[in-house]
Amino acid sequence: xxxxxxxxKILPVAFLxxxxxxCVSTPKGFLKPGEGYLQKRQLQMKxxxxxxxxxxxxxxxxxxxxxxxxxxxxxxELGLVSASKKADATNKVQVTGAILFDVLGALGGNYSGNxxxxxxxxxxxxxxxxxxxxxxxxIVVRVTFQRIVWNMSNQINRIETIDDPxxxxxxxxxxxxxxxxxxxxx
Amino acid sequence: MSRRIRRYWILTVILSVLILAGCVTTARKAxxxxxxxxxxxxxxxxxxxxxxxxxxxxxxxxxxxxxDFVIDKADxxxxxxxxxxxxxxxxxxxxxxxxxxxxxQLLVRANAQYGVQNVEDAATYQDFFNALEKAIFLxxxxxx
Numbered sequence: 001x002x003x004x005x006x007x008x009k010i011l012p013v014a015f016l017x018x019x020x021x022x023c024v025s026t027p028k029g030f031l032k033p034g035e036g037y038l039q040k041r042q043l044q045m046k047x048x049x050x051x052x053x054x055x056x057x058x059x060x061x062x063x064x065x066x067x068x069x070x071x072x073x074x075x076x077e078l079g080l081v082s083a084s085k086k087a088d089a090t091n092k093v094q095v096t097g098a099i100l101f102d103v104l105g106a107l108g109g110n111y112s113g114n115x116x117x118x119x120x121x122x123x124x125x126x127x128x129x130x131x132x133x134x135x136x137x138x139i140v141v142r143v144t145f146q147r148i149v150w151n152m153s154n155q156i157n158r159i160e161t162i163d164d165p166x167x168x169x170x171x172x173x174x175x176x177x178x179x180x181x182x183x184x185x186x
Numbered sequence: 187m188s189r190r191i192r193r194y195w196i197l198t199v200i201l202s203v204l205i206l207a208g209c210v211t212t213a214r215k216a217x218x219x220x221x222x223x224x225x226x227x228x229x230x231x232x233x234x235x236x237x238x239x240x241x242x243x244x245x246x247x248x249x250x251x252x253x254d255f256v257i258d259k260a261d262x263x264x265x266x267x268x269x270x271x272x273x274x275x276x277x278x279x280x281x282x283x284x285x286x287x288x289x290x291q292l293l294v295r296a297n298a299q300y301g302v303q304n305v306e307d308a309a310t311y312q313d314f315f316n317a318l319e320k321a322i323f324l325x326x327x328x329x330x
Contacts, residue, residue: 009194026300028307030253030273031280031314037252044251077262078243127257127269131244142248146256146272159272161254 043165045142046172047133048179053079056130056139059178066174069126079130089122089149116153123148124162126171143171220306229308231295232315232326239265239284242292245322246282252317255280276301293329294318 105112255269
């Protein structure tokens with residue numbers, strides 16, 4: 001042991017660094033608007049030519065139910081509805097690839113466990129705000145989605161804000177229809 | 187092993203134990219803050235020259251949405267808005283409260299948590315109030 005004094009000196013320092021690493025500090029600047037926030041607004045917002053906030057709120061609750069969400073919280077005076085749903089998150093391509101790698105690994109004598117890392121289920125959270133526009137003649141609706149994805153061994157694989165335009169388009173298509181249906185009392 | 191190296195090792199072990207002891211979680215730890223109560227309030231609070239609580243809350247909500255937050259809860263009577271966002275593998279939760287201050291002003295207080303840690307960094311809150319100021323076209327005033 002005494003043969004390598006350099007290593008003996010470096011090891012304790014490395015160990016100390018590891019100890020200090022356990023106390024992680026918080027990152028800075030996460031309450032600053034990101035670069036593309038104006039584009040995101042365009043994606044998440046839509047205006048409706050009405051001043052009937054109640055009707056819009058009813059339609060929002062309706063379309064969330066149409067999409068299989070359950071309502072978690074609402075504050076009608078502020079025009080807020082938040083909802084969530086659980087959904088399947090398996091991706092055939094991902095699973096097939098993982099099985100292939102696992103089989104190859106097994107043939108090589110290793111356990112790689114890729115299949116256990118595959119996405120399995122997800123919880124999607126939605127919050128919708130409806131408020132009068134600045135000039136007060138329209139109602140502005142804004143929705144944001146975020147999701148948590150679990151893998152086959154029930155660990156969290158990913159947490160993220162959903163930025164896919166198709167998802168937002170689907171919500172607003174449904175909302176436009178729901179507003180029409182509510183108006184026609186269907 | 188020489189005596190010097192041995193002493194060096196012992197010192198390191200003692201230091202490591204001390205550092206690790208600092209990370210131990212206890213019930214008391216949940217109530218600890220780095221800043222003093224007064225200092226924390228001044229970091230997290232700003233006053234605005236308006237009395238329109240509803241508009242202020244709706245602006246707070248849209249500012250939080252601009253910052254990628256999903257709004258979990260809101261209550262007009264209490265004046266509170268709570269939202270969360272994801273940052274890598276950690277989540278940030280933030281509560282903003284709006285309450286009247288005197289006859290002509292509203293006090294806005296933001297309170298954020300990153301993972302299991304309280305955010306007590308003044309610059310981070312300043313970023314939020316800068317964004318809020320822009321959205322409501324009013325100046326955020328420091329409260330003493």
